[in-house]
Amino acid sequence: MEQTMKTIEIDESIYDLLLRNVNSFGETPSDVLARLLNLAPSGNGRRAASPTNQVSQETKTPIPTSPQNPIMGFLNSPDFLVHGYAVEKFLSILSWLYKRDPEKFAQVLLLNGRSRQYFGRSGEVLEASGNSVMPKRIPDTPYWVITNSPTQLKKQMMSDVMRLLGYDPASSRAAVDAVR
Amino acid sequence: MEQTMKTIEIDESIYDLLLRNVNSFGETPSDVLARLLNLAPSGNGRRAASPTNQVSQETKTPIPTSPQNPIMGFLNSPDFLVHGYAVEKFLSILSWLYKRDPEKFAQVLLLNGRSRQYFGRSGEVLEASGNSVMPKRIPDTPYWVITNSPTQLKKQMMSDVMRLLGYDPASSRAAVDAVR
DNA sequence: GAGCCGATCGGGGGGATGATTA
DNA sequence: CCTAATCATCCCCCCGATCGGC
Numbered sequence: 001m002e003q004t005m006k007t008i009e010i011d012e013s014i015y016d017l018l019l020r021n022v023n024s025f026g027e028t029p030s031d032v033l034a035r036l037l038n039l040a041p042s043g044n045g046r047r048a049a050s051p052t053n054q055v056s057q058e059t060k061t062p063i064p065t066s067p068q069n070p071i072m073g074f075l076n077s078p079d080f081l082v083h084g085y086a087v088e089k090f091l092s093i094l095s096w097l098y099k100r101d102p103e104k105f106a107q108v109l110l111l112n113g114r115s116r117q118y119f120g121r122s123g124e125v126l127e128a129s130g131n132s133v134m135p136k137r138i139p140d141t142p143y144w145v146i147t148n149s150p151t152q153l154k155k156q157m158m159s160d161v162m163r164l165l166g167y168d169p170a171s172s173r174a175a176v177d178a179v180r
Numbered sequence: 181m182e183q184t185m186k187t188i189e190i191d192e193s194i195y196d197l198l199l200r201n202v203n204s205f206g207e208t209p210s211d212v213l214a215r216l217l218n219l220a221p222s223g224n225g226r227r228a229a230s231p232t233n234q235v236s237q238e239t240k241t242p243i244p245t246s247p248q249n250p251i252m253g254f255l256n257s258p259d260f261l262v263h264g265y266a267v268e269k270f271l272s273i274l275s276w277l278y279k280r281d282p283e284k285f286a287q288v289l290l291l292n293g294r295s296r297q298y299f300g301r302s303g304e305v306l307e308a309s310g311n312s313v314m315p316k317r318i319p320d321t322p323y324w325v326i327t328n329s330p331t332q333l334k335k336q337m338m339s340d341v342m343r344l345l346g347y348d349p350a351s352s353r354a355a356v357d358a359v360r
Numbered sequence: 361g362a363g364c365c366g367a368t369c370g371g372g373g374g375g376a377t378g379a380t381t382a
Numbered sequence: 383c384c385t386a387a388t389c390a391t392c393c394c395c396c397c398g399a400t401c402g403g404c
Contacts, residue, residue, distance in 0.1 A: 006195040007187060008209040015186040017217060029188040036217060037197060085365065110262040114372075114397055132399055134364085148399065150366065156396090164258055265374065294381070294388050312390050314373085328390065331375065336387095 005030070071096070071171045075178045086151050087136070090179050093158065095139040097165060107164045108143065111157065118157055120144050155179050185210070205255035206354030251276070251351045255358045267316070267327050270334050270359050275319040277345060287344045288323065291337065298337055300324050334359050 018032045074080055074096050083089045098105045108119040116130040123135035123144050134148035149157070155176045162172035198212045254260055254276050263269045278285045291298040296310040303315035303324050314328035329337070335356045342352035 005189040006192055007189050008195070008198075009185040009187050010210040010213060012184040012186055014210060014213050014217065015188070018188075030190040030194060033190055033194050033213075037194065087365065107258040107262075110258060116398070130398070132361095147364095148366080149397080150368085153397070154366095160262070160264070164261055267374065296389070310389070327373095328375080329388085330377085333388070334375090 069171050069174065070100075071167070071174055075174060080178075086154060086180055087147050090147075090154050090158065091136060091138055091145070093175050093178060094143075094145065094161070095141055097161065098138060098141045098143065101165065104165055105141075105143070108161050110164070111160055113153075116146060118146055151180065204252070205358045206249075206252040206350070208353075249348075249351050249354075250280075251347070252354050255354060260358070266331050266334060266360055270327075270338065271316060271318055271325070273338065273355050273358060274323075274325065274341065275321055277341065278318060278321045278323065281345065284345055285321075285323070288341050290344070291340055293333075296326055298326055331360065 015029075018029050018036075021032050021036060023032075023035070071093075075093075080089070080092055080096075083092055094108075109121075111118040112129070116133060117126055117128075120126045120135070121142055121144065123137070126133050126135040126144055126146050130146070132148055133146040135144045136147045137144050145157075158176050158179050159172055162175055167175075195209075198209050198216075201212050201216060203212075203215070251273075255273075260269070260272055260276075263272055274288075288299040289301075292309070296313060297306055297308075300306045300315070301322055301324065303317070306313050306315040306324055306326050310326070312328055313326040315324045316327045317324050325337075338356050338359050339352055342355050347355075
């Protein structure tokens with residue numbers, strides 16, 4: 001067990017829970033936790049084989065292919081798949097996001113870069129914040145976005161928008177990957 | 181909602197797992213654990229048939245999640261969540277603190293390092309106290325802070341500010357953790 | 361402004377890292 | 383001299399916007 005240990009404080013009720021789940025002599029709180037959380041024990045011993053695990057253990061997100069995710073459905077729909085350019089896809093996704101929750105979408109107005117304003121209620125606002133910003137109206141929406149940016153930045157913007165609007169990482173990743 | 185706390189040592193891999201499962205600012209390891217261990221079979225739709233993995237808990241008390249004190253509300257608000265950089269978050273929190281009590285905020289002027297002045301009423305004051313100090317105005321505030329410091333020091337500063345302004349440890353910790 | 365998209369490259373800033381000092 | 387904490391240099395990444403490609 002050559003592992004770095006960390007010390008944390010836990011609520012007594014959790015402590016009790018751990019106690020109740022001690023399975024053999026000599027188990028440390030860490031051992032019990034590892035089992036309960038379904039982690040492979042660090043050094044020794046066996047692990048409880050339990051495939052379905054609720055806890056997100058890795059950063060790797062297995063991308064769901066079926067529309068378990070509302071946005072997946074959209075990203076695979078003809079309406080979206082028509083688009084060829086990254087800009088079109090970018091705008092299209094934003095438009096869909098707006099439609100899903102027009103109120104909350106207003107939050108995107110908070111996003112900006114070092115100097116540029118990323119979103120606005122008019123193209124002029126955006127033009128004022130930088131040069132050759134190429135503002136475009138997000139279709140069927142009262143909002144505008146800047147459009148002159150590396151694809152990588154468009155992805156970044158999409159990621160920020162998704163986070164702000166409260167989407168889960170998987171949906172966010174899907175949307176980001178779709179900007180291309 | 182005061183609970184006795186217990187201190188335990190856990191494997192670093194578990195610690196990392198907890199970190200990856202932090203859902204909102206201000207959550208303690210205990211909060212995260214509570215959520216993970218408490219997991220109902222499945223939140224949505226189908227249930228994972230994995231009794232092997234089920235935690236024995238006759239605990240009827242739903243384990244408390246993070247208390248909602250005012251600053252946590254802010255830390256989870258769009259206004260704060262927009263920010264990507266540690267500096268931005270740092271400034272944003274300070275701005276919020278100022279707004280809550282502009283008078284008392286003046287206390288921060290007392291904070292300094294070995295040679296550098298940390299806060300001031302102008303950028304020049306701060307520049308005079310060190311090199312490449314990168315003074316920035318705290319938004320919507322007559323105060324400036326130095327900005328060129330390791331994140332760890334920004335956290336320290338935040339901690340000091342919170343203490344000076346009389347915030348409780350939980351709020352302080354939440355603010356400190358949010359600088360990242 | 362009006363052709364439009366977006367890669368490329370210059371510039372600037374964040375903040376890690378190594379230096380410095382108590 | 384050694385350690386811990388602060389300082390500030392400087393690398394790297396990110397953003398901006400020009401300009402090449404279609």
